[in-house]
Amino acid sequence: MADSFAGSPALQAHLESLLPEDTRPQLRTSVIPSLLSAIADVSHTLRISQHVALAGSSNEFGDDQLNVDVSAEKHIRSALAGCAAVATASSEEDPVERSVGAARGRENGVGGERYTVAFDPLDGSSIIGPNWTVGTIVGVWDGETALGQSPREKQIAAILGVFGPRTTAVVAIRIPGSEPSCFELGLGGAGDGGTPPTWQLIRPNVQLARAPYKTRYFSPANLRSASEDPRYMSLVTERISKRYTLRYSGGLVPDVVHALCKGHGLYVSPVTAGSGAKLRKLYELLPVALIVECAGGKAVDSMDGRIILGEAPLGSTDERGGLVCGNEDEVEEAVSALLG
């Protein structure tokens, strides 16, 4: 796949600096490039899908599936099928780890590299109709399964694809023993004189800032649950009184990416008796937590205040939780208010 990777020279050099020649060449030249190509394909499908209708099917979790969900799933599965080092994959739409075509029969992977990919092909279905920004979430795990593994040790990369006026992506890589990194890409060149879309390196170092902050943003998810949780209601009214700026799209990817781009943000998705835990750990919480940590922030489960990446190995693909993430001090203060 290396030859067909449409990444700018600066992006290729950046990936080589993070993953030098002898370090995981399949991850650098095949897995990440293939996922980025698939994200470009999803963006193209969304762009031309003017009639966003229900596909008439529902996924394993009972959600309505939109036809663009189905296309996004196919684009990513098809990209992974060409990656010899990807052993298994599963998604929010088909949450069973299955072996991937190219890996079958290669029990030792390629040069010792074997990966598992877990993805949510299109997060934010409810805001596709009004044409708001939506995203794709991907986690890459070392080995042939994400189940029973230490999330902090084994989930080594994550990508958020962002489909808005532009197509962008935030990538995090954290190989045990190496420096973590979080960077932003933008898809350029599409449709200009026939040049193929190319991923450009926009910001080599995405970082959540440290206090004092110029502007403070907050994103209160599942706000209806504040009606039954006085601590959440008071967290919200206190942020209003402290003159935080509200930004809440209802899409996990755009809401988290807003904080990453502004350098500040507090995202809160509480779990209450009435509303229950909604966010899937494998497809949503763990990849987002890796991105946030690699940007210097903190991601905690709002159910119990535990660091998401420090939680016990997953027992199933359907485990769920809540989320408080963003700048470290903001997250700590919010968790105290919710659970303290």
Place this chain on the structure above:
Amino acid sequence: MADSFAGSPALQAHLESLLPEDTRPQLRTSVIPSLLSAIADVSHTLRISQHVALAGSSNEFGDDQLNVDVSAEKHIRSALAGCAAVATASSEEDPVERSVGAARGRENGVGGERYTVAFDPLDGSSIIGPNWTVGTIVGVWDGETALGQSPREKQIAAILGVFGPRTTAVVAIRIPGSEPSCFELGLGGAGDGGTPPTWQLIRPNVQLARAPYKTRYFSPANLRSASEDPRYMSLVTERISKRYTLRYSGGLVPDVVHALCKGHGLYVSPVTAGSGAKLRKLYELLPVALIVECAGGKAVDSMDGRIILGEAPLGSTDERGGLVCGNEDEVEEAVSALLG
């Protein structure tokens, strides 16, 4: 311009049904098509503008201008320059009504048609960086100025261009004596085998629903001001208690279009002593109000509770106000809570 209008046959037929042959042919075949073409151009510029930097200039109102703002302004001005029936234009970036190239020397317009166009080329600058959906706002006025005219009689069309994963637009037309109409378009065909982008008719009849509502949405703008306005704070907490779903992007176009696409929404931008009136009547409030009214909703100035389109003629291009808009009963209830 009629020949070069890239609108699908269904869209052309829809425009002809609203504006029959002898009714304002320049509006139908030149002004609206040119504005839609310009919106397609803005969308292309945004798509390829990966480095969204400050342009280094500021507009007349003192806002920082982004380079994409400057491009959007140019695309729309350039499209209007080709419309013989457009007499004058002004924008939020250059808020002085100036005569438009093609109209100079044609004091009687074309076949008696003379229009003034007022536009905000790119609304939502603060959310361009994180790649959230943004928009363009356009109002079309009968005659050679928008100043000193009855908004309800003279502002006869409005367009919201929506730049998200897709490019869409909501158009409202209300010619005195004719039925008002609000419809949604989507830009298709871009980049597919070299076919030029074509506007498709997606929904011929955009309507805000009537109670009872399946899901209720609310968008509290300028939420920081609730810290100094107990009535606004209580309006917000009451909507939370009534389990409204929060959707607030901070972009006026996506926030209003969300309500139009879902059939329900309450957008509230109050004016308080501390924060002042922010929304410009000519470039934001009046076009949005026409769209909302043509969809069967209500748009009121939160400063005084008056119907926006019923207000006195504009004395200047810089007049400002607040906004409460959405479904009629929701707006009335919110205005009572804020001002009652």
